[in-house]
Amino acid sequence: MSKDDTQRIRLREVSPDDTEALWDILEPTFRRGDTYTIDPMISKQEAIAYWTSSDKSTFLARLHEKNVGTYYIRPNQSGRGNHVCNCGFITHPKARGLGVARQMLEHALKKAKATGYHAMQFNFVVSTNTRAVDIWKTYGFDIVGTLPEAFDHPALGLVDAYVMYKTL
Amino acid sequence: MSKDDTQRIRLREVSPDDTEALWDILEPTFRRGDTYTIDPMISKQEAIAYWTSSDKSTFLARLHEKNVGTYYIRPNQSGRGNHVCNCGFITHPKARGLGVARQMLEHALKKAKATGYHAMQFNFVVSTNTRAVDIWKTYGFDIVGTLPEAFDHPALGLVDAYVMYKTL
Numbered sequence: 374m375s376k377d378d379t380q381r382i383r384l385r386e387v388s389p390d391d392t393e394a395l396w397d398i399l400e401p402t403f404r405r406g407d408t409y410t411i412d413p414m415i416s417k418q419e420a421i422a423y424w425t426s427s428d429k430s431t432f433l434a435r436l437h438e439k440n441v442g443t444y445y446i447r448p449n450q451s452g453r454g455n456h457v458c459n460c461g462f463i464t465h466p467k468a469r470g471l472g473v474a475r476q477m478l479e480h481a482l483k484k485a486k487a488t489g490y491h492a493m494q495f496n497f498v499v500s501t502n503t504r505a506v507d508i509w510k511t512y513g514f515d516i517v518g519t520l521p522e523a524f525d526h527p528a529l530g531l532v533d534a535y536v537m538y539k540t541l
Numbered sequence: 542m543s544k545d546d547t548q549r550i551r552l553r554e555v556s557p558d559d560t561e562a563l564w565d566i567l568e569p570t571f572r573r574g575d576t577y578t579i580d581p582m583i584s585k586q587e588a589i590a591y592w593t594s595s596d597k598s599t600f601l602a603r604l605h606e607k608n609v610g611t612y613y614i615r616p617n618q619s620g621r622g623n624h625v626c627n628c629g630f631i632t633h634p635k636a637r638g639l640g641v642a643r644q645m646l647e648h649a650l651k652k653a654k655a656t657g658y659h660a661m662q663f664n665f666v667v668s669t670n671t672r673a674v675d676i677w678k679t680y681g682f683d684i685v686g687t688l689p690e691a692f693d694h695p696a697l698g699l700v701d702a703y704v705m706y707k708t709l
Contacts (some may be wrong), residue, residue: 406620406621409620410618410619410620410621410622410623411619411620412619412620413620413621415620450578450665450691451578451579451580452574452577452578452579452580452581452583453574453578453581453692453693453694453695454578454665454691454692454693454702455578456693457688457691491690491699492689492690492691494688494691496664497618497622517686517687517688517689518685518686518687518688518704519685519686520625520662520685520686520704520706521660521685521706521708522659522660522708523618523622523625523660523662524621524622525621525622525624526621527621531659534622536686536688536704538688538689540689540690
């Protein structure tokens, strides 16, 4: 696979048949535990329930018949805050550097606009996850908040997390 | 009731018998809809389920045998973010100005320290809720983030919301 494959990445909404595909993508990232505030020991069942909960629309990214990533989009708040959406993105470790995160974000931004959201907010971007921070910045997200030592990084200890925001 | 009554405010953890007491406090604030991102039309059952969900410890503030306020405390994130707590506070409209919010916050801060939390985070303080913002600042909370136009205020339209944070 090469960077030229980016355009061949296809996204579709998940179905109940995608449990294994989702877990294959989620497990390495959740177990590593250095980017998401998910219990690293989370069970497969809990992880799938979380990633596909009823408030979310969840998508699967596929490339050459392989599952390379997944993301969800949901209202970040209810009631009078539901015009701002929130997303979570996970790329399969073996599919890094292929533009999967960018493709998913572009899909999410289109989806968000089509749904009528005014803005997209990431509530907790671990500051040491520079790969993600740099991509989000490229797409116009600002760091609008810094949460001091809010993440207990497995290797680095307490590090900051960012709140990132993009008006659509 | 006067300001001298502040010291007579007592807090205790809620029990299933407190449904009516909680709803009496929650309903006016949720219906008014100018401080919380809760659907203003939320049902009693949904509101109680939200305010007393299993991730939360929920308390009732009483003064002279009246229910004057309620708050919850919970981990703001799971996994490696669970050393930061989050709280929600609601004072009964008829008990305003008696120091109920301050008493609840002091109780929450003690509870948070005793539980071993490192910090307390408020994810969404509506910027026009100056009463709350001022109290939180008095107790050492900083505005660490501003979410542009993230709240659709029923009277004022789109206004900012703050992320507020206090290291314990």
